[in-house]
Amino acid sequence: MTDIIDGNAVADEIKSGLEGAIETLADAGARPGLATVLMGDDPASQTYVNMKQRDCEEVGIEGRHVDVDGDAPPERLYEQIDALNDDPDIHGYLVQDPTPDHVDYRDVIRRIAPEKDVDGFHPENVGRLVAGDARFRPCTPHGVQKLLQAYDVETEGADVTIVGRSRIVGKPLANLLVQKADDGNATVTVCHSRTEDLAEKTRNADILVAAVGVPELVDGPMVSEGTVVIDVGINRVEDDTEKGYELVGDVDFKSVKSKASLITPVPGGVGPMTRAMLLYNTVKAASVQEGVAVDLP
Structure with missing residues (x-):
């Protein structure tokens, strides 16, 4: 008899398991912060970032969303990335793929600070994964x-x-x-x-x-x-x-x-599960950046 894998139930367990770590960080004055960045108005991408922000609210992560005009030059997006790299309240962030045709997503990934790359796509993080020393698993x-x-x-x-x-x-x-x-x-x-x-x-x-x-x-x-x-x-x-x-x-x-x-x-x-593990990586990033040890599920 075939069993159906319930991804919703397992994801809920992961999120519940993160709540203690999030509160430990919050008690230390370091509540995890996750930002989503969307360039353009692709409806599917908008749905994805909305869900990710709702997930943050559900578990107690500080969520922030940044919109960038889809017709703006790449430099406008890079300015937002640089600001998030320097923001101590944001421990992880992602730029929703795809970006407009005139923006090379590879350049976007390379510009993200590796320690805040909670998608795990930066070349440094890819190299660490292959070497068996992953900072973040995608x-x-x-x-x-x-x-x-x-x-x-x-x-x-x-x-x-x-x-x-x-x-x-x-x-x-x-x-x-x-x-x-x-x-x-x-x-x-x-x-x-x-x-x-x-x-x-x-x-x-x-x-x-x-x-x-x-x-x-x-x-x-x-x-x-x-x-x-x-x-x-x-x-x-x-x-x-x-x-x-x-x-x-x-x-x-x-x-x-x-x-x-x-x-x-x-x-x-x-x-x-993809969305649950994004929260997991954000909490892990906050733990490392703030020097506060937590137990991860």
Whole structure:
């Protein structure tokens, strides 16, 4: 029988576990502060930053949001980044991706102070992760690890296939899972658009992670019985509903559910964990910057 992984419940546990650390920091006069920066008026991005600010309010983190005109020159955004780098009340922040076409997101990431880069995308933080000395684990990969731990999925010695090689999920997750650590020690195969016979690779997996951004790419025949399936994708597809669309993952949930031992739904699987781990990284950043020891969940 397939069990459905409840990402909302695990995320709530993480957030509850952060409350003690947040109060410890607040009692020391160092309440954690998280800023979100949005350049432009992309509706999906606006929704994401709104949710992140609500999460801050829920757990007691000081949230701040900064809007930058989407038609402004890159220097306007860089001024805001520099100000946040220098602001002692902001322990972590992120610039919501994507930025407008005339702004190179790589330049944006490089300008963020590494110790405040709670997304974990700055080249210095990427290097530390690969070296096994991560300052911050990127939120979605770390969230996937926490889900596996919550459901007692053993990664040591497991064959893991990751479909997708993005800098946000595929590459960092592969690096985390091969680390010599209790939540690592896996044998990892990373697949992508040039992979030949993708189905052969996915059927060999004990744990299959789909993170490629293609709606329902992975279907039942591509999955072996008893596989743990983690669907990171979230895609809008046209649907005859009031909204005009539905959200689906990179996995065909209906056909794969009958084969998997555990599977994440979309929505309600990995998504809530990504936001929870952003709060986690913010609290960790505040602890380090303020020199106040806390217990993290």
